[in-house]
Structures are given as C-alpha cells and as structure tokens.
Amino acid sequence: MRVVSEVVDAAVASTTSGDRLVVNAWRGGQVLAADLDVTSFGLRWSASQQIQGQASFTIADPDGMLTPVGLGDALAPGGSRLQVTWVWGDARVPAVPLGWWRIRRAKPAEQWRFYRPGGSEPRYGFGEGPFGIGPFGDVGAPQAETLDGVAAGALLVYSGGEVVVDADEETASIALARLDAEEVASSSSLDEVVRLLQSICGVTNPFGVPDRSIPPGLVYEESRIDAIEDHLDRLGAVHRMGGDGSLEIVPVGGVGPVWTIAGGDDGVLVELQRELSDDQLYNVAISTGETEDGGQLRGRYALPGGPLDPSGPFGSVPIYHRSPATTAEGVQADARTLLENRTAAGEVVMVITCLAHPGLQMHDVVTVAMPTTAGAQPLRGRVVGMALSSSTGTPSKSMSLEVAVSAEALEAVALRVRGVA
Secondary structure: OOOOOHHHHHHHHOOOOOOEEEEEEEEOOEEEEOOOOEEEEEEEEEOOOOOOEEEEEEEEOOOOOOOOOOOOOOOOOOOOEEEEEEEOOOOOOOOEEEEEEEEEEEEEEEEEEEEOOOOOOOOEOOOOOOOOOOOOOOOOOOOEOEEOOEEOOOEEEEEEEEEEEEEEEOHHHHHHOOOOOOOOOOOEHHHHHHHHOOOOOOEEOOOOOOOOEOOOOOOOOOOHHHHHHHHHHHOOEEEEEOOOOOEEEEEOOOEEEEEEEOOOOOOOEEEEEEOOOOOOOOOEEEEEEEOOOOOEEEEEEEOOOOOOOOOOOOOOOEEEEEOOOOOHHHHHHHHHHHHHOHHHHOEEEEEEEEEOOOOOOOOEEEEEEEOOOOOOEEEEEEEEEEEEEEOOOOOOOEEEEEEEEEHHHHHHHHHHHOOOO
C-alpha cells in the first residue's frame, strides 16, 4: 500500500469533499509546469501486464501555453514525466503519491476565433460606405469589406483549449530501454536487477524477498524488462511501481492483508461480481532442471484432494516451470512452491465496486466480506486490477477493483454455504 494510515482509511469510508489530483510536469529533473488544471482523468492498473499502469489526463489550456509543439515541451512525449499525487480536501489526511508517469502521447484540442479589436475603423470596398465612396457610389447601407466572409481588420485569436495526455507508469522506460549485447555482471539476482535499472529508476525490496545466486550460463535477450522478470521469477517475486517512482519487489503471493472491504453502514463495499472460469486453473506442477554436470532433473507435485484433484472430474491440468535448482530435492521443492503460489493454484477474479482508496497497489492482499446465503464470508484475495477516474476533475468516490481469490478459498466458502463445514 502506498500510504499505510488509519486516517486515510477513515477518509475513504467517510464523506469527503475537495479531493483532487495535483499533477506536475517534469523533464530532466526540472518542473516545467506545476499544479496543472486537470479537468478529467482515468488511472488503470493490471497485474497481468508488464507495464501495469496506464493513465489519461485532460488538462485545461486556456492561453495556449501548454499546447505541445516540439518534443521538448512540458506535455510532449519527449521524456516528460507527470508526478501525480492524490490530495484530500481535509489537510489533516496525508496525501497519497500515485507515482511518476511517462508521457507517451499528447493530443491538443485548440480553439480559434476571429476578433475585431475595439476601436478599429472598418474598411469599405468599392461602392460601399456611408457616402457611396468609390467609383460606383451607392447610397445603400454601408457594408464592411470582407474576405471569405471574415470582416476586414479582424484578428485570428486563441480562445482556449485542452491537451489530452496519455501516460504509462515508469515501467515503460524499462521496456523502451532494450538491451544491447548486455552480459550478466552480478553474482545474485537482486544485485543484477539493481544494475540493470541503475540508469532508469531505483529498486526497493521493502518486504525482504530473499536473494539467490545466478545460475551459470544465463544469457540475456533484447528485452530488459523480460530479463528483470526472469530474475524475479527465480526469487518467487513480482514487481510494481512505488509512489516515488522506484520499482518495488514484492512476493508473488502478495502482501497484507492491508484493507477490509465489507458492506453495511460503515463499510466500503458497493457491489461484488464474480465469474467462475477454468482459465489458468492448474492442479499439477512439473518442474525441470539440470545438475551441475548436465544431468536432467524433474519434480512433480499435485493438489491433494478437493474439487481440483487430478484424479477427479476436473482431470489433470499441469503447469510447467524451468527451475534454477541443481538437485532433485530443489526441483521437487520448486514444483510444490509453483503450485502453491498464486500463479499455479488457480484463481477466480472477483470484480468489486467499492469506495475509492488511492493507497491500494497491485499485489496488495485485501479481505473481502462476500455476501452469501450463509452470511458474509471473509475471503482474502490479491489486487490484480484497479481503476480510478473522474469526469469533472474531482475524483470519483468509488472505484473498480479486480481481486484474485484462490479456488481453494472459494471452495471452503462453498462448503460453509452448503452447510458441510
């Protein structure tokens, strides 16, 4: 969670006013435009993507000074970043940093109009004017000279506009910075991740994911972000972007629980939807590896019992993994870990509408009080999707969450509902 605070949690559950985003445009370590007038925005995250966060901001530009022309302008996609912070209407509530966003596209929408400066004298054409001035004098009503329907002397002036900016989380910079014949230069995966990102962003390991040595013979392809994810996969970890723009390393099973989503008068739950699918439901893990002298190793672990038992109606649905282990015991442990973590065990994603909590991040674990015929049943799940938005500049009081819950946890609830447990 970006900000761990009971005051923030209380603000989420209460009625607030005056909440807003503070957005500053930076380039090369300098602020080019501060506290932009954001008239609408949308922020979206998905844990299934390498670049997890995408955003769109509509920024008012009343005098045309923000409309980008060259790639070095404040809102141009030439290296500018947006620093985004959620600020509450109540100054006693801590602000929540929503991170740094790299501008990828800018779409200006300018408006222009013709304007005749006050006091200017109209010009008249032949045969026009109050006294029939011209070679063919005419006593009719005077007509100011026009050109293509525009009064002579009128100026084309800017009358306001807006700039729509599309941005990605700083992970986009990692994806763009492809490797060029890069060689492994560190002895451990964490050290190598830090080295690969030293010119792009900082790296933090706030939850103490343990390091491991790098297996011999590792060779990088062109993708820097693929290389980083391969290292984290060996550590049983994933990444997300922190509020300060650094890459956070977190356990693959998530961190928390950090928040409870329940209904009722004092709750934050608005609506819960769920859909059961067998997509990515695995019940067997097969891990392969090699000994130090090149011998082949294979480990296998299956779910013991339950509705996904490989010997039952669901059948056998294996998932495969290349293990860095060099012993039979290590490969077997890798298979078990693979199946027990959130990727292999299979998860059901619940779509939740709840009160907006800007502090939540991908891979945070939340407790959801799921309404059932047997009463509210607590389910722990990992945040794998989130959306915050506004159509007026003022953040919406509600947001959309996607929470992945293990099939095993759902089955336990199903047994209680059926009165079996």
